[in-house]
Amino acid sequence: xxxxxxxxxxxxxxxxxxxxxxxxxxxxxxxxxxxxxxxxxxxxxxxxxxxxxxxxxxxxxxxxxxxxxxxxxxxxxxxxxxxxxxxxxxxxxxxxxxxxxxxxxxxxxxxxxxxxxxxxxxxxxxxxxxxxxxxxxxxxxxxxxxxxxxxxxxxxxxxxxxxxxxxxxxxxxxxxxxxxxxxxxxxxxxxxxxxxxxxxxxxxxxxxxxxxxxxxxxxxxxxxxxxxxxxxxxxxxxxxxxxxxxxxxxxxxxxxxxxxxxxxxxxxxxxxxxxxxxxxxxxxxxxxxxxxxxxxxxxxxxxxxxxxxxxxxxxxxxxxxxxxxxxxxxxxxxxxxxxxxxxxxxxxxxxxxxxxxxxxxxxxxxxxxxxxxxxxxxxxxxxxxxxxxxxxxxxxxxxxxxxxxxxxxxxxxxxxxxxxxxxxxxxxxxxxxxxxxxxxxxxxxxxxxxxxxxxxxxxxxxxxxxxxxxxxxxxxxxxxxxxxxxxxxxxxxxxxxxxxxxxxxxxxxxxxxxxxxxxxxxxxxxxxxxxxxxxxxxxxxxxxxxxxxxxxxxxxxxxxxxxxxxxxxxxxxxxxxxxxxxxxxxxxxxxxxxxxxxxxxxxxxxxxxxxxxxxxxxxxxxxxxxxxxxxxxxxxxxxxxxxxxxxxxxxxxxxxxxxxxxxxxxxxxxxxxxxxxxxxxxxxxxxxxxxxxxxxxxxxxxxxxxxxxxxxxxxxxxxxxxxxxxxxxxxxxxxxxxxxxxxxxxxxxxxxxxxxxxxxxxxxxxxxxxxxxxxx
Amino acid sequence: xxxxxxxxxxxxxxxxxxxxxxxxxxxxxxxxxxxxxxxxxxxxxxxxxxxxxxxxxxxxxxxxxxxxxxxxxxxxxxxxxxxxxxxxxxxxxxxxxxxxxxxxxxxxxxxxxxxxxxxxxxxxxxxxxxxxxxxxxxxxxxxxxxxxxxxxxxxxxxxxxxxxxxxxxxxxxxxxxxxxxxxxxxxxxxxxxxxxx
Numbered sequence: 027x028x029x030x031x032x033x034x035x036x037x038x039x040x041x042x043x044x045x046x047x048x049x050x051x052x053x054x055x056x057x058x059x060x061x062x063x064x065x066x067x068x069x070x071x072x073x074x075x076x077x078x079x080x081x082x083x084x085x086x087x088x089x090x091x092x093x094x095x096x097x098x099x100x101x102x103x104x105x106x107x108x109x110x111x112x113x114x115x116x117x118x119x120x121x122x123x124x125x126x127x128x129x130x131x132x133x134x135x136x137x138x139x140x141x142x143x144x145x146x147x148x149x150x151x152x153x154x155x156x157x158x159x160x161x162x163x164x165x166x167x168x169x170x171x172x173x174x175x176x177x178x179x180x181x182x183x184x185x186x187x188x189x190x191x192x193x194x195x196x197x198x199x200x201x202x203x204x205x206x207x208x209x210x211x212x213x214x215x216x217x218x219x220x221x222x223x224x225x226x227x228x229x230x231x232x233x234x235x236x237x238x239x240x241x242x243x244x245x246x247x248x249x250x251x252x253x254x255x256x257x258x259x260x261x262x263x264x265x266x267x268x269x270x271x272x273x274x275x276x277x278x279x280x281x282x283x284x285x286x287x288x289x290x291x292x293x294x295x296x297x298x299x300x301x302x303x304x305x306x307x308x309x310x311x312x313x314x315x316x317x318x319x320x321x322x323x324x325x326x327x328x329x330x331x332x333x334x335x336x337x338x339x340x341x342x343x344x345x346x347x348x349x350x351x352x353x354x355x356x357x358x359x360x361x362x363x364x365x366x367x368x369x370x371x372x373x374x375x376x377x378x379x380x381x382x383x384x385x386x387x388x389x390x391x392x393x394x395x396x397x398x399x400x401x402x403x404x405x406x407x408x409x410x411x412x413x414x415x416x417x418x419x420x421x422x423x424x425x426x427x428x429x430x431x432x433x434x435x436x437x438x439x440x441x442x443x444x445x446x447x448x449x450x451x452x453x454x455x456x457x458x459x460x461x462x463x464x465x466x467x468x469x470x471x472x473x474x475x476x477x478x479x480x481x482x483x484x485x486x487x488x489x490x491x492x493x494x495x496x497x498x499x500x501x502x503x504x505x506x507x508x509x510x511x512x513x514x515x516x517x518x519x520x521x522x523x524x525x526x527x528x529x530x531x532x533x534x535x536x537x538x539x540x541x542x543x544x545x546x547x548x549x550x551x552x553x554x555x556x557x558x559x560x561x562x563x564x565x566x567x568x569x570x571x572x573x574x575x576x577x578x579x580x581x582x583x584x585x586x587x588x589x590x591x592x593x594x595x596x597x598x599x600x601x602x603x604x605x606x607x608x609x610x611x612x613x614x615x616x617x618x619x620x621x622x623x624x625x626x627x628x629x630x631x632x633x634x635x636x637x638x639x640x641x642x643x644x645x646x647x648x649x650x651x652x653x654x655x656x657x658x659x660x661x662x663x664x665x666x667x668x669x670x671x672x673x674x675x676x677x678x679x680x681x682x683x684x685x686x687x688x689x690x691x692x693x694x695x696x697x698x699x700x701x702x703x704x705x706x707x708x709x710x711x712x713x714x715x716x717x718x719x720x721x722x723x724x725x726x727x728x729x730x731x732x733x734x735x736x737x738x739x740x741x742x743x744x745x746x747x748x749x750x751x752x753x754x755x756x757x758x759x760x761x762x763x764x765x766x767x768x769x770x771x772x773x774x775x776x777x778x779x780x781x782x783x784x785x786x787x788x789x790x791x792x793x794x795x796x797x798x799x800x801x802x
Numbered sequence: 803x804x805x806x807x808x809x810x811x812x813x814x815x816x817x818x819x820x821x822x823x824x825x826x827x828x829x830x831x832x833x834x835x836x837x838x839x840x841x842x843x844x845x846x847x848x849x850x851x852x853x854x855x856x857x858x859x860x861x862x863x864x865x866x867x868x869x870x871x872x873x874x875x876x877x878x879x880x881x882x883x884x885x886x887x888x889x890x891x892x893x894x895x896x897x898x899x900x901x902x903x904x905x906x907x908x909x910x911x912x913x914x915x916x917x918x919x920x921x922x923x924x925x926x927x928x929x930x931x932x933x934x935x936x937x938x939x940x941x942x943x944x945x946x947x948x949x950x951x952x953x954x955x956x957x958x959x960x961x962x963x964x965x966x967x968x969x970x971x972x973x974x975x976x977x978x979x980x981x982x983x984x985x986x987x988x989x990x991x992x993x994x995x996x997x998x999x
Contacts, residue, residue, distance in 0.1 A: 236895060639891045
């Protein structure tokens with residue numbers, strides 16, 4: 027990992043890309059598998075299934091998620107075997123394959139939020155799954171007989187709920203269970219409520235957008251009506267002038283006709299004034315009506331973003347039941363406030379933290395029936411999951427009646443993990459101690475179990491809450507249980523933000539994510555080793571220009587005081603210098619175009635009242651970028667390509683691959699080595715690209731939809747204008763036959779992706795490009 | 803003078819007027835006109851295009867990819883991303899879309915010719931093009947409107963056109979004594995996605 031040019035393949039944006047890619051491919055996998063389940067003869071689905079698994083495998087290897095790679099690899103093998111007619115899948119085989127797919131989703135989700143448990147391939151949850159999958163290869167050929175060995179391993183239980191026990195055995199309650207009572211009651215409850223329609227998110231966003239726009243347009247009317255008042259006063263002036271004219275020629279010998287005209291003119295002016303006054307009144311009434319309507323329309327559109335809480339928690343009762351059974355405990359889950367309206371984006375993100383909290387409660391909180399009876403409690407433990415609106419926030423509480431958290435034990439762990447000295451730890455209050463539970467990898471459990479490595483789970487809860495601008499708190503009563511309070515904003519679609527001006531353009535900082543906003547007089551700025559800093563609450567805070575972090579034009583405002591926004595994450599605190607504070611505002615958040623991918627430092631966009639766009643800053647990202655900037659990492663990265671362009675034109679490389687992750691990694695790698703990179707998403711796209719753009723090298727994958735890599739090479743090599751363009755194939759297919767097929771088509775080099783991270787890849791790129799520029 | 807409109811004289815005069823034989827010239831003129839209609843472009847395979855101006859160049863895109871022509875609005879640059887071709891984000895009907903410079907993509911010189919009259923600024927428009935889910939907004943200096951032409955009248959691209967432009971041009975449409983470059987939407991969308999994504 028050190029010979030890769032100095033950056034981490036597993037940085038956050040890569041894992042984010044990986045997550046998106048897995049989500050897309052998993053949808054294909056699920057569709058394909060269900061089609062196969064309905065009709066085992068539907069072999070047409072196998073090709074796309076194989077390609078999807080193949081793509082995930084490649085992407086997982088690039089981001090070095092060994093576990094995902096292993097699972098995807100097994101899936102691909104299964105599909106290939108099926109395609110070749112060696113095996114046929116039906117019934118419970120599909121179940122195993124679906125479990126593999128679920129696992130991929132889970133790994134990608136965890137990786138995207140920074141959970142690191144999937145880094146290595148040998149893993150207690152992965153290995154049995156991989157075994158079950160490979161068992162399919164031998165057993166699935168006899169379709170009508172369910173083989174006992176694999177049937178044990180492939181018990182059809184959602185993978186989340188089936189933690190592997192030591193020794194690779196999966197927990198197995200009998201498969202034919204009565205449906206969980208709670209789940210049923212949810213169904214009954216929701217049956218009585220208003221009908222729910224499926225609307226695509228795109229449609230809904232469009233509706234909200236249009237409603238917002240109509241509000242902007244309606245607000246334009248008020249100033250317009252105001253401007254007409256000027257016309258009114260001009261009329262008054264005109265009338266006065268006519269009056270003066272009449273006075274001026276008093277006593278003079280004026281023809282009666284002229285006198286008549288002036289009189290008529292005055293009458294006309296009065297008429298105009300009256301008419302204008304009437305129209306203005308009408309207009310003002312209309313303005314008020316239309317603003318009111320637009321406002322209501324807008325609110326109604328925003329409200330359509332809300333869904334009842336129960337929609338997001340339907341899977342939980344089943345999970346609690348299964349898990350409790352596995353651990354030999356009796357647990358009942360009460361869900362209160364099912365109809366509480368929750369923003370659908372928040373609801374989506376609640377799933378993981380809530381199941382972590384519940385898992386925690388069952389594993390660590392609730393005691394065994396014997397212990398409970400001994401403590402004078404009912405044998406059955408109760409977990410309450412409560413949702414409600416409180417003080418303009420969404421409040422969610424998870425409480426259990428278990429043994430509670432041993433505060434002294436936490437204190438002890440803090441000291442033993444060197445998070446604080448014994449003296450400091452001794453003075454911490456209970457609330458402060460419980461805060462430590464939310465630190466990454468802070469676990470008080472003596473043995474980290476598969477079910478809930480406590481620290482990891484709570485860390486996820488904390489970061490989810492923080493991401494959406496909320497807080498999480500824990501309250502423990504020893505012997506009586508633990509209560510976790512989540513306080514979250516009611517909606518993610520409306521955001522209160524501080525509007526600032528950076529390089530002449532508006533940017534918004536979410537109020538919940540900034541620590542302070544202050545005007546720092548120039549005299550208060552101190553310099554320490556080339557770094558500027560300012561004292562905030564008796565702590566030095568490094569000052570960085572927001573322009574530099576965002577890489578936008580630096581402006582030279584010469585104000586007496588600098589507008590500074592103090593932002594922080596858990597380890598860093600910085601003051602970002604902006605050009606101007608514009609004020610506080612409420613914004614309707616619009617996601618950025620997904621084609622842009624993740625833009626560093628920016629989380630979303632919105633429209634200001636005048637209809638112009640504003641970018642919403644991703645504060646966490648910005649702190650990280652600032653940190654990188656100060657430690658000089660990015661400075662180097664920025665300066666290097668700049669120098670190259672100055673000396674000679676950069677060579678252009680086209681990367682053709684259907685995996686978003688592979689594209690991103692190759693682009694980054696090549697760009698860091700001074701190449702200009704463009705990408706194409708499949709062979710057809712690549713073919714369009716080479717005909718239009720001028721490239722010095724094409725790097726292509728083999729397996730791609732629409733037009734595969736071999737055919738792309740063939741077309742390039744048959745085109746009289748392009749045949750001199752060097753083409754390199756980078757594929758997983760490492761067999762000699764594959765290599766030969768590529769080279770026969772005309773490829774100049776053939777690489778297997780396993781050799782992709784090392785320097786030989788770059789050397790090959792260099793060789794090919796130099797050979798081509800020397801030759802032509 | 804007062805006319806009686808009910809008497810048979812009036813009716814007869816009216817009938818005479820309405821039932822008179824059309825003149826030879828009149829018939830010939832209409833025959834010619836109707837015969838010409840056959841030659842006109844509004845036949846089934848006519849192509850409908852939106853004609854617009856980028857700097858000195860007049861260009862056309864098929865109408866079915868053009869979703870909207872909007873007034874000029876503020877464009878917000880994207881940090882780390884905005885560049886030669888991707889200009890930034892722009893609000894179209896309450897939605898935020900990516901705005902690109904077509905003249906940069908096509909390699910046309912900037913239209914900032916100081917001799918150009920200022921009034922032209924008033925004609926600047928944003929054109930929204932869309933195909934499936936791929937949507938882009940680009941800046942044009944003027945929009946003429948919709949024009950129909952028959953594929954037969956499409957002329958070949960002359961050689962001295964700049965390389966980048968000729969790459970994207972399917973042919974030249976003769977319109978109001980100007981040569982309008984008919985752009986290939988497939989290549990255009992492909993190139994835009996590649997530049998940005």
